[in-house]
Amino acid sequence: MSLQKINLQKPLVHCITNYVVANFTANGLLAIGASPVMADAVKEAAEMASKSNALLLNIGTLNEQTIKSMLLAGNSANVKNIPIVFDPVGAGATNFRLETTMEILQQLKINLIRCNVGELAAIAGVTWQAKGVDSGVGELDVAETAMHVANKYNCLVIVTGKQDVITDGIRIEWIVGGHEKVTKMTGSGCLLSALCAAELASCENAFEDLANLLRDYKQASSNAYSTIGTFHMNFLNQLEYLAEGHQ
Numbered sequence: 001m002s003l004q005k006i007n008l009q010k011p012l013v014h015c016i017t018n019y020v021v022a023n024f025t026a027n028g029l030l031a032i033g034a035s036p037v038m039a040d041a042v043k044e045a046a047e048m049a050s051k052s053n054a055l056l057l058n059i060g061t062l063n064e065q066t067i068k069s070m071l072l073a074g075n076s077a078n079v080k081n082i083p084i085v086f087d088p089v090g091a092g093a094t095n096f097r098l099e100t101t102m103e104i105l106q107q108l109k110i111n112l113i114r115c116n117v118g119e120l121a122a123i124a125g126v127t128w129q130a131k132g133v134d135s136g137v138g139e140l141d142v143a144e145t146a147m148h149v150a151n152k153y154n155c156l157v158i159v160t161g162k163q164d165v166i167t168d169g170i171r172i173e174w175i176v177g178g179h180e181k182v183t184k185m186t187g188s189g190c191l192l193s194a195l196c197a198a199e200l201a202s203c204e205n206a207f208e209d210l211a212n213l214l215r216d217y218k219q220a221s222s223n224a225y226s227t228i229g230t231f232h233m234n235f236l237n238q239l240e241y242l243a244e245g246h247q
């Protein structure tokens with residue numbers, strides 16, 4: 001029960017994220033007992049990161065200002081060994097996103113990349129038919145590519161989809177289950193990245209605890225199954241329920 005650990009620790013998670021999911025991300029973090037703070041101004045990003053327990057960098061609605069803020073916050077987090085989760089939303093969709101993704105990976109020490117298969121393909125330089133922020137279409141060996149990326153950037157990698165995979169470049173674990181209804185709720189991947197940041201701030205064993213978090217998240221979507229409006233509400237209820245230690 002990974003969500004339960006976060007609920008006990010109540011970490012402060014600094015999120016530089018996209019405007020589509022900012023509110024949902026804040027509510028999801030609150031549901032599991034974490035404290036969200038969204039701060040993307042150049043003048044405060046570094047200071048806020050240094051006072052937080054984890055940092056989330058999400059490029060979903062990127063612009064020139066937020067790139068500066070992400071690099072400032074990331075450098076500040078690196079100096080204090082504060083864990084960073086990077087969500088390269090739509091990395092293969094435009095050159096701007098791909099260039100920024102590479103800049104972030106080259107300039108910062110990232111603890112975890114959480115992405116979908118299309119974003120993994122973009123990072124690895126594999127030919128892929130991107131479709132905006134969705135995973136798109138193409139052929140790649142997810143496990144092999146995720147391990148390669150984990151080794152190259154010396155970080156954990158989580159690739160989500162019908163099945164999730166987590167690797168540290170040596171170990172690899174697959175997580176199955178959940179419900180595809182979750183793909184109709186915008187921000188499900190972005191919120192998961194934020195919860196991963198909360199997990200990294202709260203855990204003793206990152207690999208195992210993140211794998212358990214992926215299981216919890218899939219369980220929440222199975223338990224929440226309903227028509228879409230009710231699904232949104234049920235999903236947050238389930239996160240709270242699991243974080244409180246119910247099964």
Ligand SMILES: Nc1ncnc2c1ncn2[C@@H]1O[C@H](COP(=O)(O)OP(=O)(O)O)[C@@H](O)[C@H]1O
Pocket residue numbers: 115116117133134135160161162163164177178179180181182183187188189190192217218
């Ligand atoms: N077809 C599917 N069936 C069940 N769960 C899914 C499916 N696709 C994605 N998920 C789940 O949705 C959540 C978000 O993953 P994903 O949709 O891949 O992220 P993103 O929004 O970044 O593309 C994860 O918990 C993942 O396991």
Ligand SMILES: Cc1ncsc1CCOP(=O)(O)O
Pocket residue numbers: 018020021060061089133185186187188189190191
């Ligand atoms: C629709 C959209 N456009 C830019 S960011 C975003 C949200 C993506 O969220 P997720 O990939 O987690 O569903």
